[in-house]
Amino acid sequence: MVTFQRVAFETDGVLRSPIAIGHDEVQVWGVLLEIADSELPQATSVLSCEEQERAERLISGGHRRRSIAAHAMLRAILSRYCGASPHQLAIRRTPNGKPVLSDYPSIRFNLTHSHGRALIAVARDREVGVDLEQVRREVDVVRLAKRFLSERDLTCIEQGDPAQRHERFLKAWVAREAVFKTDGRGMTFPLHRDYLELTGDGTKGWLVLGDTASDEKRRPVRFLALDLGWIGAVAAEGTDWTVTVCNWSESRINRGT
Ligand SMILES: CC(C)(COP(=O)(O)OP(=O)(O)OC[C@H]1O[C@@H](n2cnc3c(N)ncnc32)[C@H](O)[C@@H]1OP(=O)(O)O)[C@@H](O)C(=O)NCCC(=O)NCCS
Numbered sequence: 155m156v157t158f159q160r161v162a163f164e165t166d167g168v169l170r171s172p173i174a175i176g177h178d179e180v181q182v183w184g185v186l187l188e189i190a191d192s193e194l195p196q197a198t199s200v201l202s203c204e205e206q207e208r209a210e211r212l213i214s215g216g217h218r219r220r221s222i223a224a225h226a227m228l229r230a231i232l233s234r235y236c237g238a239s240p241h242q243l244a245i246r247r248t249p250n251g252k253p254v255l256s257d258y259p260s261i262r263f264n265l266t267h268s269h270g271r272a273l274i275a276v277a278r279d280r281e282v283g284v285d286l287e288q289v290r291r292e293v294d295v296v297r298l299a300k301r302f303l304s305e306r307d308l309t310c311i312e313q314g315d316p317a318q319r320h321e322r323f324l325k326a327w328v329a330r331e332a333v334f335k336t337d338g339r340g341m342t343f344p345l346h347r348d349y350l351e352l353t354g355d356g357t358k359g360w361l362v363l364g365d366t367a368s369d370e371k372r373r374p375v376r377f378l379a380l381d382l383g384w385i386g387a388v389a390a391e392g393t394d395w396t397v398t399v400c401n402w403s404e405s406r407i408n409r410g411t
Contacts, residue, residue: 156378177279179278180277180398183400188270189222200226201241224265229245232276260278280395281390283388284332284386285332289384289385291320302344328385329389333389342365348364
């Protein structure tokens with residue numbers, strides 16, 4: 155189970171014990187984007203000019219504050235993998251906007267944030283993507299599925315318990331985002347060529363890609379155990395990886411999801 159918690163954005167992450175990560179694991183952190191006014195200057199000070207400018211461009215004060223928190227906390231976490239201070243990490247964006255570490259190419263990561271919460275996925279030597287969405291019961295998901303998703307997704311969403319429709323819709327959605335973010339292309343429309351194949355107890359699945367340009371047609375996706383009302387998924391290159399849920403405050407790692 156992923157616990158969303160505040161990450162201390164101290165400036166000397168390098169002094170804390172390093173975090174080990176195996177080639178076959180994807181480590182996932184749940185982050186609460188809460189930050190006090192008094193902490194804003196310190197959090198802002200670890201950001202790059204680009205990150206500060208992006209935050210400045212946000213009109214809503216709440217969004218600006220959460221953007222600062224997300225990137226300061228992301229840096230605090232990454233610094234533990236890299237053995238460098240948070241503000242020293244050079245993070246650049248690919249042409250499609252995916253942030254990557256310039257000086258530590260074997261450490262791959264991805265960030266998602268939604269309504270004051272974030273997930274950060276970290277892997278070694280394999281690209282990774284993560285997505286988080288809040289369940290909004292007022293949304294007509296069948297209408298959205300008819301408009302955007304595939305026939306197979308729609309059938310899956312419509313069948314079974316109607317109370318589970320939003321969860322089934324969001325699983326089809328976050329699976330796409332996690333896979334597309336792994337590839338660094340962001341959400342790529344149209345979405346109706348692909349479909350989600352759920353396996354077992356619904357904690358895993360395959361996103362089956364109908365895009366003829368894709369080399370890999372079946373991409374594994376892991377759904378994360380989150381608080382009620384949240385749906386999240388992680389994807390990564392290859393098939394030989396498992397998810398490890400990380401806990402900042404307890405500074406220990408729980409194996410498995
Ligand atoms: C990337 C994208 C899927 C994010 O979707 P979202 O649900 O709104 O947002 P999420 O919270 O899940 O993810 C946002 C984070 O993903 C990361 N991200 C941005 N672009 C990304 C990409 N192409 N691939 C992977 N991750 C990306 C960033 O860390 C971003 O957070 P930040 O802007 O605060 O740094 C969406 O913005 C998209 O499809 N963008 C298109 C990419 C593109 O065409 N860019 C054109 C050149 S800039």
